[in-house]
Amino acid sequence: MEATMDHQSKKHPPGLYLLFLTEMWERFSYYGMRAILILYLTKSLVSGGLGMKESTALMLYGFFTGAVYFTPLIGGYLSDRFLGQRLAVTIGGITMALGNLVLFAHQSFTAVYIGLGLLIIGNGFFKPNISTIVGELYGPKDKRRDAAFTIFYMGINTGAFFAPLVIGAITDKWFAVQANGVIEYGYKYGFLASAIGMVIGQILFNALGNRFLGDIGKKPVGKPNVSNTGAVEKQKMTKVEKNRTTVIFILAAFVVFFWAGFEQAGGALSIYTDKFIDRTVFGWEVPTSWFQSINPLFIVIFAPIVSMLWVKLSNSKRGDLAVPTKMGLGMIMLGLGFIVLLFAIMQTGSDETNITVKANILFIVLTYFFHTIGELFLNPVGLSFVSKYAPVKFSSLLMAVWMASSFVANIIAGQLGALTESMGYFEVFSVIGASVIVLGLILLSISKKLVKMLGDDDNENMEEQVAKAN
DSSP states (O other): OOSSOOTTOOSOOHHHHHHHHHHHHHHHHHHHHHHHHHHHHHSOGGGTSOOOOHHHHHHHHHHHHHHTTTTHHHHHHHIIIIIOHHHHHHHHHHHHHHHHHHHHHOOSHHHHHHHHHHHHHHHHHHHHHHHHHHHHTSOTTOTTHHHHHHHHHHHHHHHHHHHHHHHHHIIIIISOEEETTEEEOOHHHHHHHHHHHHHHHHHHHHHHHHHHHTTTTTSOSOOOEEOTTSOEEOOOOOHHHHHHHHHHHHHHHHHHHHHHHHGGGGTHHHHHHHHHBOOEETTEEOOGGGGGGHHHHHHHHHHHHHHHHHHHHHTSSSOOOOHHHHHHHHHHHHHHHHHHHHHHHHHHOSOGGGOSOOBOHHHHHHHHHHHHHHHHHHHHHHHHHHHHHSOGGGHHHHHHHHHHHHHHHHHHHHHHHHHHHHHOHHHHHHHHHHHHHHHHHHHHHTHHHHHHHHOOHHHHHHHHHHHHHO
């Protein structure tokens, strides 16, 4: 099976949907675990948790969610040079399943550190490589690329949508035990379900990979060239490749601030929802973890619309919006989401011991709506952008660099979330909202400059010819 398909074909290759399903189950595993992690860490021992202080738990949560985006640097390098993307995805999936099984097997701080460590390592192998394989299904000029990554992104969020619902039902309803007025939540069974989801995804990927992906991702693409004398030849980048790599790093720097705000969802926003949002709907209290499904639900609903928008714009006379422009708009949308939340905090305050009124559930729903639209404008097109412009010999590594921006972002997110305990939600969330809006406006202002740095295909071909001649 060839790595690319006819550019004129309107249908996406079937390999995209296999990768969709593989990523869907991996995200079910990750987001299911993530939905209950902060609750598991902070709930009391009698409630099935570990009784960790909120500020400590938020910093640990931030370190974990950050580290899963740092290890792809190592996993991307190893897959480019030695393993190949397909083998790396399998190694990552198995390791992550083991991590969840450790969290299930024993409820202790030691098990938490071992289990989270395995999840961090496994994600490093899995995450950059599966996204790179998606990019390899399409040629560099294929107009379906942005749409394909948006469809792939639906796979991510289909898993992310169902995970909190299933895991939340397991922990809060099916395996929860009430005794003497105290509910003991079944968090360990939630981790077991996350492990099972990961295993299902790996079975599909390995059973159907040869049929739908052919040889894509089997061989390392970044092995050093060896001359006739046996000496390793240094792999040089052309001027165009250097410029494009620079743009990737610049955009990654902006993305840090987007994710620092966005990742409050699983930490400080989750705690705020648990304590200050009226979660009663028609007399039934919605489990806190279920709110983690709002964002992926909106993704599944609006991703096809956004995908069609990009295709329609690309076929128009003016052409599609530039990637930096899309990302700048996405950052502004994230900021607007925090502005909405400020109105809720003005009603409730930040002191849980003196709550006079809880905020309407629609505040948090509307906040997630703006965050989702911002995410759709930023992340799928960012993945598509890196897969298109990263030099082939460094494709997985640069995809990992892109994801490493989330490492820094989540560390910052954990620190910001911890500040809500001392400074208050209003102060922290207003700073986050204002900052990302300003940075979004800055990115819009330099968008044309960044696009110019990318060069065009003619310049790229000329550079390659010069390099070969030398």
